[in-house]
Amino acid sequence: MTLHLVGHHHRTAAARTRPVLDVKDLTKVYGQGEATVHALRGVSLTVAAGDYVAIMGSSGSGKSTLMNILGCLDVPSTGTYHLDGVDVSRLDDARLALVRNRRIGFVFQSFNLIPRTSAVANVELPLAYAGIKPAERRRRALAALDMVGLAGRADHEPNQLSGGQQQRVAVARALVTEPALILADEPTGNLDSRSTEEVLGILDQLHAAGRTIVMITHETEVAARARRLVTLFDGRITTDVRQDGAR
Amino acid sequence: MSLLEILRFAGRGVAANKLRSALTMLGILIGVAAVILLVAVGNGSAQAVNRSIEALGTNTITVSSTARGGTTPSALTVDIAQSLHDPALAPDVRAVSPVVSSAPTMTHAGTEYPVAQFLGTHPTYFGSSNSPLAAGAAFTDQDVAQGRRVVVLGRTVATELFADTDPVGQQVTVGGALFTVVGVLAEKSSASGFADPDDLAVAPLTAVQQTITGYGPVNSILVEATGPDRVNAAQQQVTQILNQRLDLPAGTTATGRGGAGADAAPYRIQNAAQLLATRTETAQTFTVLLGTVAGISLLVGGIGITNIMLVTVTERTREIGIRKALGAPRRTILTQFLAEATMLSVLGGGLGVAAALIGSRFTIVGVQPVIVPSSVALALGVSVAIGLFFGSVPASRAAGLRPIDALRYE
Structure with a gap:
């Protein structure tokens, strides 16, 4: 498994054509005996590089479980998961941490910035865990903040920023490692309509720049911004449609 | 990620709640200062007794009539x-x-x-x-x-x-x-x-x-x-x-x-050397007793560190979840929290040594304390060990948190 991890990363020619995300027959079972819960009952999904996918579903449809597995925060009960060509469905904790650090950028509903820590330090954090030198880190973090239009707020702490600004800092943190996949879990769930528009605008830009984005949401108008809409019901994919994604 | 940076994270953690950190340090400070100072008092009184007995002459025998x-x-x-x-x-x-x-x-x-x-x-x-x-x-x-x-x-x-x-x-x-x-x-x-x-x-x-x-x-x-x-x-x-x-x-x-x-x-023989040995033994018992009492207060200080670190870990569960989601390895989290606990105990220990050195300049209950250098080294060493030992439970609890559970924690 280590070989897989190291081997495939920068073969850019192959990476272009290979799907970023390739999930086959994913199931997830919680509990035992009578208390058994089948959160996922066989999900198969392929996402090509540069795609912008929205996953919708009501509460209890299994979308949070799918999100955790796609984000390498949890492992499936059965089925396989290839991320950027690497089989990550059976990795141990330490390797999953490495995959999360290098290949996935997270945007959470509740922003999840580290409190009492400046915006630029928050954005630097994944680079710090990746072992990148401070000067290089600072340069890349400032560039990412500039991209989300917050270069002027680099020294502000999270409690000095509005919700929309905090979420933009979180987006900057997600893209600063140049991950194969940006995973957004209800990114606009805690935002007002103006901030929602700002954040979705940035996601549109990232898509235009060729980033692969998977977004989980329950708001149809947010899901409408994506190029592909996957609907989840009772642990299975029920619809999977292309849409134009224009506003 | 370098050790220096983990230490910087830890330092930020210690500084984040200054009052709580200061009170925790105070526990260790009192413990360390008590160990050094009480051992110094015991040592000082032993030396005073020795001097007064030596003044009587150590190679004499007194035969007195009964x-x-x-x-x-x-x-x-x-x-x-x-x-x-x-x-x-x-x-x-x-x-x-x-x-x-x-x-x-x-x-x-x-x-x-x-x-x-x-x-x-x-x-x-x-x-x-x-x-x-x-x-x-x-x-x-x-x-x-x-x-x-x-x-x-x-x-x-x-x-x-x-x-x-x-x-x-x-x-x-x-x-x-x-x-x-x-x-x-x-x-x-x-x-x-x-x-x-x-x-x-x-x-x-x-x-x-x-x-x-x-x-x-x-x-x-x-x-x-x-x-x-x-x-x-x-x-x-x-x-x-x-x-x-x-x-x-x-x-x-x-x-x-x-x-x-x-x-x-019908006569009694007293020997200054015997007297000296008895007094020295008494003084040593006294020193050990004082040191033990002080050691207990150091232990209590250590338990205070465990307690406050457990509170800190619980309070920062979400932060730990975020760090793990961003790819922080288990070892980094463990080191960060161990470093926080050790910083508290070492800072407290250092201030305790300073307090003891200042306190030893004064006469305490009629005794001029004499610092035993090994007690300073011991107290400092013990305070580092206390940080590592009493910090290890909360730190391993932090490192062992699953990121999905930690992120969901409110």
Whole structure:
């Protein structure tokens, strides 16, 4: 498994054509005996590089479980998961941490910035865990903040920023490692309509720049911004449609 | 990620809640300062006791009479004292000074002073009892032989009777007889709680017997051994001669300690080295006791660190989840929280050492503390160990959190 991890990363020619995300027959079972819960009952999904996918579903449809597995925060009960060509469905904790650090950028509903820590330090954090030198880190973090239009707020702490600004800092943190996949879990769930528009605008830009984005949401108008809409019901994919994604 | 950066994260964690960090450190500070300071107090009092006992002379044996009747055959006499000075039977005895003692009132030009001890003895007494003269000269064997009325005063007596004037050559009245002052003893260092060792006057044995005590038995005999390591041998030889002279069974011993039994000898032998050993032992027990009490307070401080780190970990569960989601390895989280706990304990320990060093400059309950360097190293080492040990439970709990659980935590 280590070989897989190291081997495939920068073969850019192959990476272009290979799907970023390739999930086959994913199931997830919680509990035992009578208390058994089948959160996922066989999900198969392929996402090509540069795609912008929205996953919708009501509460209890299994979308949070799918999100955790796609984000390498949890492992499936059965089925396989290839991320950027690497089989990550059976990795141990330490390797999953490495995959999360290098290949996935997270945007959470509740922003999840580290409190009492400046915006630029928050954005630097994944680079710090990746072992990148401070000067290089600072340069890349400032560039990412500039991209989300917050270069002027680099020294502000999270409690000095509005919700929309905090979420933009979180987006900057997600893209600063140049991950194969940006995973957004209800990114606009805690935002007002103006901030929602700002954040979705940035996601549109990232898509235009060729980033692969998977977004989980329950708001149809947010899901409408994506190029592909996957609907989840009772642990299975029920619809999977292309849409134009224009506003 | 370098250790330096993990330490920076840890430092930020410590600084995030300053009051709480300060109070936690205070626990360790008090513990460390208490260990160092109390051990220093114990050490200081042991040294003070040693000094005061050494001042009495460590290679002397005091034989004192316990017989009630003044002139019973078992009483100590000048003859018996002289028989102890026997190069054949007692090769380890260097000098023997018979001592008679009384407490008369001394008078000089209308000033009266009740001296605590007015001793009549031989000139060897000055050497044996480690009492050098500060002014004038001691009396001689010739003075003893002729019963000349001369006297050497202790510092306290000299001050009481003569104030600032030089007493040497002056005359004092003791029990109706005139004595000429020939010398003044040097001041002895006095430990608190002991009788004033400078409140005495020393005159030739014959002169004192003639004027005050009469020609009865002597109160005690001061025996000086040839060296500190020969004290026990000298004591055995003295015991043997005394038993023989007083017609006691050969096995009779008398060592002053242990109380008087039915077949106890009519005399008692005290040995300065024994006294020193007993006092040193007592002082060591005292130090260990103080150190243990202080060690317990250090332990309590350590438990305080565990407690506060557990609170910190619970409070920052979400932050730990975020760090893990961003790819922080288990080891990094573990190191960060261990470093936070160790920073608290080391800072507290360092401040504790500083507090102890400042505190040791003051006299505590009459004792000047003497810092034991090893106790400083030990206390600092223990405070580092406390950080690592008591921080390990909360740190491993933080490192073991699953990111999905930690992120969901409110």
